[in-house]
Amino acid sequence: MAKRIEVSDLDIYYGDFKAVEGVNVAIEPRSITALIGPSGCGKSTFLRSLNRMHEVIPGARVEGKVVMDGQDLYGADVDPVNVRRQIGMVFQRPNPFPTMSIYENVLAGNRLNSKRMKKAEADDVVERSLRGANLWNEVKDRLDRPGSGLSGGQQQRLCIARAIAVEPDVLLMDEPCSALDPISTLAIEDLMTELKDRFTIVIVTHNMQQAARVSESTGFFNLNGVGQPGRLIEFNPTEKIFSNPDEKATEDYISGRFG
Amino acid sequence: MTATKAPSEPRSQQAVRRPGDRIFAGSAKASGVFILLVLAGVAAFLVSEAVPALTAPAEDVPGGEGLGAYVAPLVLGTLLGAVLALLVATPLAVGIALYVTYYAPRRVAATMGYVIDLLAAIPSVVYGFWGLAVLAPALVPFHVWAADTLGFLSFFAGPASTSGRTMFTVGLVLAVMILPIISAISREVFSQAPALHREAALALGATRWEMIRMAVLPYGKSGVIGGAMLGLGRALGETMAVAIVLSGGAGATLNLISSSNPSTIASNIALRFPEATGLGINTLIASGLVLFVITLAVNMLARWIVNRRADFSGAN
Numbered sequence: 001m002a003k004r005i006e007v008s009d010l011d012i013y014y015g016d017f018k019a020v021e022g023v024n025v026a027i028e029p030r031s032i033t034a035l036i037g038p039s040g041c042g043k044s045t046f047l048r049s050l051n052r053m054h055e056v057i058p059g060a061r062v063e064g065k066v067v068m069d070g071q072d073l074y075g076a077d078v079d080p081v082n083v084r085r086q087i088g089m090v091f092q093r094p095n096p097f098p099t100m101s102i103y104e105n106v107l108a109g110n111r112l113n114s115k116r117m118k119k120a121e122a123d124d125v126v127e128r129s130l131r132g133a134n135l136w137n138e139v140k141d142r143l144d145r146p147g148s149g150l151s152g153g154q155q156q157r158l159c160i161a162r163a164i165a166v167e168p169d170v171l172l173m174d175e176p177c178s179a180l181d182p183i184s185t186l187a188i189e190d191l192m193t194e195l196k197d198r199f200t201i202v203i204v205t206h207n208m209q210q211a212a213r214v215s216e217s218t219g220f221f222n223l224n225g226v227g228q229p230g231r232l233i234e235f236n237p238t239e240k241i242f243s244n245p246d247e248k249a250t251e252d253y254i255s256g257r258f259g
Numbered sequence: 260m261t262a263t264k265a266p267s268e269p270r271s272q273q274a275v276r277r278p279g280d281r282i283f284a285g286s287a288k289a290s291g292v293f294i295l296l297v298l299a300g301v302a303a304f305l306v307s308e309a310v311p312a313l314t315a316p317a318e319d320v321p322g323g324e325g326l327g328a329y330v331a332p333l334v335l336g337t338l339l340g341a342v343l344a345l346l347v348a349t350p351l352a353v354g355i356a357l358y359v360t361y362y363a364p365r366r367v368a369a370t371m372g373y374v375i376d377l378l379a380a381i382p383s384v385v386y387g388f389w390g391l392a393v394l395a396p397a398l399v400p401f402h403v404w405a406a407d408t409l410g411f412l413s414f415f416a417g418p419a420s421t422s423g424r425t426m427f428t429v430g431l432v433l434a435v436m437i438l439p440i441i442s443a444i445s446r447e448v449f450s451q452a453p454a455l456h457r458e459a460a461l462a463l464g465a466t467r468w469e470m471i472r473m474a475v476l477p478y479g480k481s482g483v484i485g486g487a488m489l490g491l492g493r494a495l496g497e498t499m500a501v502a503i504v505l506s507g508g509a510g511a512t513l514n515l516i517s518s519s520n521p522s523t524i525a526s527n528i529a530l531r532f533p534e535a536t537g538l539g540i541n542t543l544i545a546s547g548l549v550l551f552v553i554t555l556a557v558n559m560l561a562r563w564i565v566n567r568r569a570d571f572s573g574a575n
């Protein structure tokens with residue numbers, strides 16, 4: 001079930017260093033939101049603050065509000081573990097568990113969330129998720145082999161399968177295609193377009209065409225200088241960002257006149 | 260690679276051979292050969308000195324019933340003490356390692372690390388006297404209780420020793436002695452569990468313990484086994500502490516808590532060697548050869564366990 005996320009006045013810190021400042025944005029359900037911007041401006045940091053993965057780094061903290069369908073994710077009584085169960089994440093580098101088979105990798109999240117699963121039910125989840133991630137045909141004959149024996153693109157799709165197997169409300173993807181070839185990239189882009197019917201998707205990408213191809217809305221992050229916090233400079237429908245952005249900085253960045 | 264070996268291609272040979280490489284390769288090879296020579300020398304010495312005991316008529320061997328009857332109780336004693344130590348120390352060491360790497364506040368973790376490493380620096384004589392003077396008397400009530408309530412197990416059949424100088428106490432002393440090595444190695448491998456996989460687990464909504472189970476323990480498993488085997492090797496060969504604590508010598512029995520324990524190979528050699536003569540010495544050396552073989556077998560077993568699921572080890 002896709003959900004809407006509202007972020008208000010969000011500041012994100014690593015210890016004393018303020019990495020991101022004053023983010024206000026509403027992320028719509030059943031759509032793809034792309035985040036672009038130069039390296040080091042805080043896209044990954046912001047993305048990780050949405051599912052409370054930011055705070056697993058020692059000293060890292062957040063000020064401000066992130067509200068998902070009325071629920072404050074940073075509320076005092078909210079367990080970060082539950083937040084992460086609702087908001088899945090795919091990382092830049094494919095990270096299937098090397099000690100688990102492909103089958104067990106897909107079920108890793110389900111095994112956490114639930115009591116015992118019947119074999120038939122588990123088989124069903126595995127097939128559905130792998131089909132969902134466009135990987136089923138390639139691995140259906142070797143589900144008991146280690147996930148680390150797949151190609152990079154296959155591993156990344158395995159990670160997507162693992163993330164969608166638990167039916168999260170939101171899927172966060174941090175440069176999911178940056179380690180992949182163009183064909184795997186297209187496969188994953190197609191996949192995102194299919195998945196957005198069911199999930200809210202937020203993707204960080206350095207690939208401008210990718211943002212333009214897949215997303216409904218785009219946010220542009222930038223920073224004023226080294227040591228300064230990153231800011232969300234502009235957030236608009238993707239078409240507008242790429243044709244007629246409000247901000248000069250956005251236009252400079254997407255047209256390559258950056259710096 | 261083949262080009263460097265083929266003398267018919269002098270050009271490529273010149274291109275790859277640099278003096279630094281050659282010196283390093285040479286010295287590495289020399290070290291490797293040296294350790295093999297030392298091992299072979301020790302093995303040859305053991306075998307040649309053991310042969311008289313192996314071939315002697317049974318009634319001439321100390322004990323009068325042949326080498327097998329002489330060594331068997333010692334082997335049993337050695338294994339009992341070492342395995343007990345391993346069973347106690349491994350879970351404890353893994354717990355300590357996990358606490359230090361993933362639960363303790365950073366300063367506590369560092370202090371604990373030092374303290375545990377310090378345990379390894381204590382000479383084994385000191386452990387022996389500690390076992391004799393402190394642990395053994397302290398464990399007497401446990402011996403009595405175990406004989407009463409767990410007496411149906413052959414390990415605790417009793418009658419309970421009144422001095423506490425039993426195989427059970429020895430096992431615990433050995434456990435403390437091998438704790439540092441197992442926990443140090445476990446700590447090392449646990450702290451190297453890749454952040455990539457730890458974050459993957461957390462992002463799926465794993466609690467800390469679930470994260471450890473998914474991403475840390477599987478990754479560290481072979482390291483823990485390796486550490487445990489090193490510990491086992493140390494426990495098998497431990498001499499002084501066992502010789503001091505154990506009041507054994509009689510009978511081959513599984514009973515851990517009575518005063519009639521079998522001794523261990525190493526402590527038996529240490530205790531008997533000063534007064535041994537002639538065939539007595541050969542017999543002791545033959546028992547040493549048996550210990551050598553046991554240790555070798557343990558190491559090969561460990562290697563086999565570590566390699567068995569290399570596919571899934573995460574090394575690729």
Ligand SMILES: Nc1ncnc2c1ncn2[C@@H]1O[C@H](COP(=O)(O)OP(=O)(O)OP(=O)(O)O)[C@@H](O)[C@H]1O
Nearest residue numbers: 014017019037038039040041042043044045046057
């Ligand atoms: N673990 C960390 N500890 C301290 N500072 C960090 C940490 N991770 C990131 N930072 C800092 O936070 C800022 C934002 O980093 P972040 O990784 O979010 O950038 P990014 O926009 O994702 O860049 P890229 O496009 O290169 O991935 C940078 O200045 C970076 O140095």
Ligand SMILES: [Mg+2]
Nearest residue numbers: 043044045174
């Ligand atoms: Mg990043």
